Amino acid sequence: MTVTTGGALPDQLYDVAVVGAGVVGSAIARELARYPLRIALVEAGEDVGDGTSKANTAILHTGFDAVPGSLESRLVREGRRRLAAYAQQNGVPLEPVGALLVAWDDGQLAALPALAAKAVRNGHHGTRLLDAAELARREPHLGPGALGALEVPDEWIICPWTTTIAYATQAVRAGVTLHLNCRVQSVTSGGHHELSTSRGLLRTRYLVNAAGLHADELDHHLGHEDFTVTPRRGQLIVYDKLARPLVRHILLPVPTALGKGVLVAPTVYGNVILGPTAEDLDDKQATGSTAEGLETLRDKGRRIVPALVDEEVTAVYAGLRAATGHEDYRIRAHARQRYVTVGGIRSTGLTASMAIAAYVTGLLGDAGLHLGLARDLEPVNMPCIGEAGPRPYQRADLIAADPAYGTIVCHCERVTRGEIRDAMSSTLPPASLDALRRRTRAGAGRCQGFHCGAVVRALFEEGRG
Amino acid sequence: MSRTERTVDVLVVGAGPAGLAAAARLAAAGAGRVEVLEREQQPGGIPRHSHHRGFGPRHQPLDGPRFAGRLVDAAVAAGCVLRTGVTATGWAGPRTLDTTGPQGLERITARAVVLATGARERPRSARLIPGTRPAGVLTTGELLQTVRLHGGRVGGRAVVVGSEPVALHAVRTLRRAGAQVVALVTEAPCAPVQSPRHRVPVITDTAVAELTGRGRLAGVRLRDRDGGSTHLDCDTVVLTGDWIPDHELARLGGTALDPGTRGPAVDTAFRTSLPGVFAVGNLLHGGEPGAIAAAEGRSAATHVLRRLAGARPWRHGQVPLAVERPLLWIAPNRVHPDGPPPMEERFTLRTAERIARPVLLVSQDGRELDRQHLPRTALPGRAVHLRAGWIARADPEGGPVRVGVMSDSRQPGAGAARILTV
Numbered sequence: 001m002t003v004t005t006g007g008a009l010p011d012q013l014y015d016v017a018v019v020g021a022g023v024v025g026s027a028i029a030r031e032l033a034r035y036p037l038r039i040a041l042v043e044a045g046e047d048v049g050d051g052t053s054k055a056n057t058a059i060l061h062t063g064f065d066a067v068p069g070s071l072e073s074r075l076v077r078e079g080r081r082r083l084a085a086y087a088q089q090n091g092v093p094l095e096p097v098g099a100l101l102v103a104w105d106d107g108q109l110a111a112l113p114a115l116a117a118k119a120v121r122n123g124h125h126g127t128r129l130l131d132a133a134e135l136a137r138r139e140p141h142l143g144p145g146a147l148g149a150l151e152v153p154d155e156w157i158i159c160p161w162t163t164t165i166a167y168a169t170q171a172v173r174a175g176v177t178l179h180l181n182c183r184v185q186s187v188t189s190g191g192h193h194e195l196s197t198s199r200g201l202l203r204t205r206y207l208v209n210a211a212g213l214h215a216d217e218l219d220h221h222l223g224h225e226d227f228t229v230t231p232r233r234g235q236l237i238v239y240d241k242l243a244r245p246l247v248r249h250i251l252l253p254v255p256t257a258l259g260k261g262v263l264v265a266p267t268v269y270g271n272v273i274l275g276p277t278a279e280d281l282d283d284k285q286a287t288g289s290t291a292e293g294l295e296t297l298r299d300k301g302r303r304i305v306p307a308l309v310d311e312e313v314t315a316v317y318a319g320l321r322a323a324t325g326h327e328d329y330r331i332r333a334h335a336r337q338r339y340v341t342v343g344g345i346r347s348t349g350l351t352a353s354m355a356i357a358a359y360v361t362g363l364l365g366d367a368g369l370h371l372g373l374a375r376d377l378e379p380v381n382m383p384c385i386g387e388a389g390p391r392p393y394q395r396a397d398l399i400a401a402d403p404a405y406g407t408i409v410c411h412c413e414r415v416t417r418g419e420i421r422d423a424m425s426s427t428l429p430p431a432s433l434d435a436l437r438r439r440t441r442a443g444a445g446r447c448q449g450f451h452c453g454a455v456v457r458a459l460f461e462e463g464r465g
Numbered sequence: 466m467s468r469t470e471r472t473v474d475v476l477v478v479g480a481g482p483a484g485l486a487a488a489a490r491l492a493a494a495g496a497g498r499v500e501v502l503e504r505e506q507q508p509g510g511i512p513r514h515s516h517h518r519g520f521g522p523r524h525q526p527l528d529g530p531r532f533a534g535r536l537v538d539a540a541v542a543a544g545c546v547l548r549t550g551v552t553a554t555g556w557a558g559p560r561t562l563d564t565t566g567p568q569g570l571e572r573i574t575a576r577a578v579v580l581a582t583g584a585r586e587r588p589r590s591a592r593l594i595p596g597t598r599p600a601g602v603l604t605t606g607e608l609l610q611t612v613r614l615h616g617g618r619v620g621g622r623a624v625v626v627g628s629e630p631v632a633l634h635a636v637r638t639l640r641r642a643g644a645q646v647v648a649l650v651t652e653a654p655c656a657p658v659q660s661p662r663h664r665v666p667v668i669t670d671t672a673v674a675e676l677t678g679r680g681r682l683a684g685v686r687l688r689d690r691d692g693g694s695t696h697l698d699c700d701t702v703v704l705t706g707d708w709i710p711d712h713e714l715a716r717l718g719g720t721a722l723d724p725g726t727r728g729p730a731v732d733t734a735f736r737t738s739l740p741g742v743f744a745v746g747n748l749l750h751g752g753e754p755g756a757i758a759a760a761e762g763r764s765a766a767t768h769v770l771r772r773l774a775g776a777r778p779w780r781h782g783q784v785p786l787a788v789e790r791p792l793l794w795i796a797p798n799r800v801h802p803d804g805p806p807p808m809e810e811r812f813t814l815r816t817a818e819r820i821a822r823p824v825l826l827v828s829q830d831g832r833e834l835d836r837q838h839l840p841r842t843a844l845p846g847r848a849v850h851l852r853a854g855w856i857a858r859a860d861p862e863g864g865p866v867r868v869g870v871m872s873d874s875r876q877p878g879a880g881a882a883r884i885l886t887v
Binding site for chain 1: 598603713
């Protein structure tokens with residue numbers, strides 16, 4: 001098992017290098033790890049899933065409103081099926097809450113039957129129209145003026161952090177080398193690809209570009225001008241767990257040209273999120289929130305679930321979606337270059353990740369990579385950080401075997417000393433408190449460190465040795 | 466789930482000043498088995514890491530750890546069972562709590578429950594401060610624990626936000642940890658009272674509009690009331706005050722909340738809306754001094770004992786108290802004309818604005834119940850008190866009792882606020 005975080009890269013020729021350890025790159029590395037290949041997963045950041053993949057709406061989509069016949073439609077549908085099964089086998093938190101597409105005016109109400117028909121064309125037959133009375137029964141805290149809804153029962157919620165970490169953990173355990181803090185600066189392609197990185201030269205026969213927001217730049221290094229990534233910022237507000245009883249489903253707006261609009265949804269951690277905004281920007285680092293963005297969200301949230309905005313805010317975050325101006329994913333194989341670009345993976349990327357991985361693996365095979373015989377990977381038993389639980393603090397058996405699971409350190413999120421210790425000695429140990437939070441939820445709660453910040457930091461530093 | 470089931474006479478949740486004082490009084494009065502649960506590894510609550518001499522009675526000031534230590538000693542000497550590292554995670558019945566601790570899971574049923582879970586300062590997210598999410602942004606609670614309990618480092622250049630007394634504790638602690646305090650920023654028109662040796666540049670009428678920096682905090686962008694904007698370079702910002710009760714357990718149990726305090730609504734006997742469940746201390750109203758919280762705990766013990774003795778509570782149908790702007794909250798916030806007077810025969814209130822020569826007006830359904838001229842200017846972040854003599858005049862069948870405030874402008878000198886800016 002190899003994870004490197006600094007120093008010069010080892011002098012080795014890889015069969016495949018995957019650039020970008022977001023949810024898509026990690027899924028691709030994991031899929032390739034099933035074959036007898038030398039694989040490198042190369043990440044500029046200090047952790048996997050530390051870019052766009054960590055800041056999304058955490059929904060396992062159906063793709064009911066994708067463009068029928070598109071690559072995205074196909075990969076989201078297949079990816080949903082694969083990831084739902086994967087989550088159950090590997091302990092990735094998942095809750096089958098279902099979605100309601102709520103109509104707030106006559107125009108939106110009139111659009112619902114067409115959306116139901118579109119869902120059928122995308123292979124989803126389970127949708128159902130609800131009238132205002134049934135909607136009110138199903139979501140009693142909805143604001144006044146909701147006229148009806150389209151129910152999409154297979155839209156679920158999932159933990160995006162655990163998903164990426166599970167993929168990368170499984171990949172590393174199966175022999176993939178993960179190079180963190182390793183930014184690709186340029187590429188020279190001859191007999192094989194030579195990647196000039198912040199940690200020295202990396203040589204590979206095949207190259208996969210899963211660089212997310214930076215996929216267009218890497219593509220340019222290979223001589224392609226297929227697309228330009230325009231970051232689209234999405235700000236989200238996370239409400240207190242005490243707001244969770246206010247919302248039973250993912251509450252979706254009727255989609256507009258700018259995206260899926262502002263939604264209200266439960267999270268697997270037991271919070272409620274409100275968002276995202278959709279702001280087209282030039283700056284690929286602009287992950288800050290703004291007063292205007294938060295005010296817009298609160299105004300919209302007040303209409304959807306009025307009682308929600310009276311609850312305390314636990315966190316605010318902003319993510320950048322890799323919009324390309326194209327309606328579909330930009331996945332291209334350049335066989336002669338032994339190179340595959342995975343671009344324009346939008347908000348559905350989490351859902352589609354495993355299908356994208358299988359598709360990209362196929363493209364690599366078509367481009368001449370000899371894959372060899374596939375094997376099944378050992379499941380990874382991810383720590384249970386979802387409220388569908390039981391969480392370690394609720395388990396008498398675990399505590400009896402090890403009292404560290406009975407010592408709660410982060411009180412808001414009920415994270416125990418045992419879980420923090422486990423994370424610090426895991427296959428992918430956290431390099432920062434943020435990374436520890438994504439593995440355990442420590443510090444993610446309503447007090448944001450008032451009670452636990454000092455002791456969590458002390459345990460983190462102790463665990464780093 | 467195998468849980469050990471037990472019964473006790475009184476279960477106190479939280480071993481801060483209020484919980485410890487209540488437990489000590491109850492145990493000393495022969496309430497039977499009085500058990501105190503504390504989720505932290507050390508008892509004492511917030512005073513255990515607050516080293517300033519603001520605790521204890523006025524004639525005998527103590528620092529926080531000494532104050533907490535005396536309360537712990539008194540509770541243990543009185544015969545309380547004090548259990549640290551044990552968290553009450555939820556309710557399994559009207560007076561039955563589930564707990565988690567290193568010894569395992571328990572289900573504890575009590576004849577009376579006293580909630581004393583305290584309060585926290587609102588963090589950056591709850592204050593909706595926009596910007597990036599860098600390291601170096603913390604509350605006073607985290608600062609004090611980092612410096613005092615863990616000997617941890619803080620940054621080199623700090624900005625402190627807030628105008629309550631706790632802002633000055635943050636200034637002192639930062640300096641002690643070797644940081645330079647660049648400024649104290651407050652939206653209030655006046656600064657907290659300062660002694661000369663704590664002199665720090667104060668920027669009033671100003672809000673933090675944005676945090677900047679990637680990885681580590683680079684600075685804060687400030688906006689004053691006229692819309693003017695400046696950027697202050699700093700690597701640490703401490704957000705102080707703006708207390709919110711830690712009301713999770715109370716809400717999970719179904720207690721009614723008071724909209725002003727955001728803590729459980731309680732009557733003058735510290736009773737919540739749930740029979741046999743009492744609430745005390747800063748769970749009721751945010752950041753009051755530890756000595757006040759302890760006094761509430763002792764006062765509540767009297768009412769808990771009455772319940773244990775089988776006394777029938779006075780008739781229900783209590784009248785809620787509601788405050789009008791600029792008043793923020795009042796505690797306790799339920800009354801009944803037949804009920805006991807509140808502790809020290811007065812209610813505690815907070816105001817959002819400075820009011821010179823304040824007059825408190827108490828009315829119910831348009832009928833004036835009382836009018837009280839206060840001796841001192843009402844200041845944000847400081848307690849204001851309303852005497853309780855009018856309770857007997859409240860109509861138990863009437864609407865909410867409203868408490869408003871106005872400035873008595875007939876007297877000279879009103880409104881002459883001196884704004885301190887250094």
